[in-house]
Amino acid sequence: MQASPVLVSSDDLYLFNTGQLFRAYRTFGAHPIVFEGSFGVRFVLWAPRAQEVAVIGDFNDWNVTDRSVKLAQIGTTGVWVGFGPGLSEGVHYKYEIVNANGKRQLKSDPFGFQSELRPNTASVVTNLDCYEWQDSEWLDDRSNHPPYEKPMLIYEVHLGSWRMDEPEQFRDYEQLSQELVDYVCSMGYTHIEILPLTEHPLDRSWGYQATGYYAATSRYGPPVGLKKLVDRCHSRGIGVLLDWVCGHFCKDDHGLRLFDGTPLYESSDFRRAEKPLWGTLAFDFSKPQVQSFLLSNALFWMDVYHIDGLRVDAVASMIDLNFDKPESMRALNRFGGTEDVDALQFLRKLNETVFLYYPESLMMAEDSSSYPAVTSPTYLGGLGFNYKWNMGWMNDMLRYMEIDPAERSSHHSLITFSLHYAFSENYVLPLSHDEVVHGKRSMLNKMPGSYQEKFSNLRLFYGYWMTHPGKKLLFMGGEFGQFDEWKDYTGLDWALLQYPLHDSMSRYVGELNKLYLENEALWELDHKQSGFEWIDVNNSAQCMLSFQRNGKSSEYSIVTVCNFSRDTHPIYRIGVSQPGVYRLLLNSDESDYGGSGFELSSTAHTNNVPLHGKPYSIELSVPALSIQIWKFDTA
Structure with missing residues (x-):
């Protein structure tokens, strides 16, 4: 024919x-x-x-x-x-x-x-045009309300292992549209971020080594099921983000490799094509046809599946020609440098294209490099993303939290350094799947000390994370203190919720999420220096930190006090900006959350005693390994 x-x-x-x-x-x-x-x-x-x-x-x-x-x-x-x-x-x-x-x-x-x-x-052969969407109200609201001054609590999820009754007995998209969406809403998250859904041959690649860039994986049912999942998320006020892998693809024979017998989607220069760390091939971004393929794919997920944004995977490996490559594979660009100029141009074109058609979308760079201006507009020389994962904050904080409290005083800069650059980009603070696999241990099991102290440390860490500038992302299982690291071949250990400390951790995270959503000071000025000010940053000897988060109105400021030591301070004074009464919003040491139950007053009255550069001060009691969040009472 x-x-x-x-x-x-x-x-x-x-x-x-x-x-x-x-x-x-x-x-x-x-x-x-x-x-x-x-x-x-x-x-x-x-x-x-x-x-x-x-x-x-x-x-x-x-x-x-x-x-x-x-x-x-x-x-x-x-x-x-x-x-x-x-x-x-x-x-x-x-x-x-x-x-x-x-x-x-x-x-x-x-x-x-x-x-x-x-x-x-x-x-x-599949017709993708036969679904009647019911999310017009969500799409209209999304268009009219940019994300920068809104709260963002992202629940990162691997659909296959969120719940699994038996190995490889996955919930399908339609089941997840009920169970997962109901759960995410009950916990107070604003978005879900799904590990890649592009078709992939190996379950345990989690979708990061794809063959079918336009095919939603059949593991969880037909494409219409994914549309129903997204549609129901939108009907419940939940945004949907998708991990998107445009940096490399797997070598399986039926896929893109040597597609017509020659390097087509990949470069003919093996030094540029090979990704030895992952055993994959890099896309050749210099080819206009590859650009059409990938740019169309980004829009495809937004056009066809109403995805609200993409988290672009492994940006650091894309923009560095020699990322994790041996000396024999080192290469230089046409200007004599090691940056992949074609990849940088592609990323700029990607963001310009997406924002041309979907100006309200979320484009997030998972980037561990120090490349500047990742979230600056392309017309100013930036890469054009609107968010970047703050890998530096994540690495510093996890390193600090893993240190025994008795040794933390000499590592104080690990928890304060991030504020030197916190407003240089629009940041998301990620506690992602990458940090709870391959022997890295779960969030709970990273924490030092006794069984009880592990929970105290984790509650403290989550509280600091929630009050630190930047949007938030937590991988599934972290919210109830999964003790084992993530096992992608079985479901999460939901049975742990029958044990008091895990159940208490789940309730604590739910309350912390609710507190975050209800207080504008914790997200309204996330990307501006005026949204944050230290109260006492220098108390390394006692492993204490205190700071203030500000919203557009000074009436709604939030004061946070962190104790990263094992010492309880029955009397502890900090400076504050406004005279009157401060009300305790959250105490991580409450017995209801699994804490010691050390009795605290729910209010603190200011004294005319200047401290920490503030005109007033308040006197508090601060239990060991705890965080307190206070708010000025305007009543």
């Missing part, structure tokens, strides 16, 4: 080959259409060095026969097109390619909208 070029417009071909076809998924892949009076499926593929291309599948017993769909290349565009009359949604298919070396190979569709359940790897 020879293809007719009119199946694809010349404008689309031009834009694709110049890196400007931002909805390439509408052209490429498998689409049910009516062509010349016949209903069937149009197939469009980029494979410039292929000698022959045909579509085979369950409709012809997976053999190249007269019933195959033969594709024809359109001129010198590198694009192949064909039409299969009589084919329809649900057909399983692959491309059989006679590659540049004359070898026959079977490939899944790079633009396939659905894949078979692993270990099978065929693509499935």
Whole structure:
């Protein structure tokens, strides 16, 4: 069956080959259409060095026969097109390619909208336009209220292991749209962030090594189920973020590697193509067709699945040519430096494109590098993200919290250094999945001391995290003190909630989340220096910290007092800005949260005693390993 070029417009071909076809998924892949009076499926593929291309599948017993769909290349565009009359949604298919070396190979569709359940790897013809969304109110509100001056509590989740009754017995998207969404709402989170949902062959890659960039993984059911999950999140006021991996892809034969027998999606220079740390291949960002593929994919998740934003994975590895590479693979860019200039240009173009169509979206960089201006606009030389994960804060704080309290006084700078740069970017403070796997231990088990002290330290740490400038992200299980590190092949240890300290931790996190949401001072000026001021930053000897968070109105300021030592201070004085009465909002040492129950007054009256550069002061009692959060009482 020879293809007719009119199946694809010349404008689309031009834009694709110049890196400007931002909805390439509408052209490429498998689409049910009516062509010349016949209903069937149009197939469009980029494979410039292929000698022959045909579509085979369950409709012809997976053999190249007269019933195959033969594709024809359109001129010198590198694009192949064909039409299969009589084919329809649900057909399983692959491309059989006679590659540049004359070898026959079977490939899944790079633009396939659905894949078979692993270990099978065929693509499935799927119509994604048949769902009636009910989230118009959410989308309107999202457009009118930018995120910067709003609270953001992100619950990071791996759908497969959030709840699992038996190994590989995953909850499907529709089940999760009830159970997960109800749980997230009950805990007070504003967003969920889902580990990658692009189709991937190996469960234990967690989706970070993908083959099907346009296919929501079939592990959890058909695409319509994911739409229902997102729709229900929106109906309950929950935003949905997706981990997105545009830096590299896996080498499985049916995927993108050597797609037409030559390096197509990857660079022909092995030093640039290989990612030895992960055993994957980097995308070649210099190719305009690869740009069209990836830029379209970013918009695809927002267009088709109403995703509210993307967390872009491994930015540091993208922008450094020599990231974790041996000396033999070191390379320089065309200017003699080690930055990947093409990757930097791609990231800028990515953010410009996304914000052109979705100005209210969230674009977050998971970036461990010190590259500047990640969240500055591209017209000012920045990368154009609107948020960056604060990996420095996370590393410093976890290092500090793992130190025995008796030794913390000499490491005081670890908990204060972040305020030197806290407003240089728009930050998210991540306590993510990466910190609770591969022998790093769970958040609870990182904490030093006795069993009881581990919980005290974790409550203290979470309180400091919640009152520190920056949006918040917590990986699932951290909210109830999962004791073992994350086991991706089983469900979370929900049975721990029958034990008092774990149940108390869950209630504490819920109360902490609620307190955060209800107090503008904890998020309204997150990205401005005026939103934070130290009260006493220098008390390293007693491992004490106190500071004030400010909102737009000084009436709503919050005062936080942290004791990172084992010593209780029955009398402890700090300076405050306003005269009157301060009301205790939260004490992590309350017996209801699993604390000692050391009796505290719920109010503190100011004295005309200047302290810490403030005109007034209040006298408090501060239990060991605890945090207190106070608010000026305007009543």
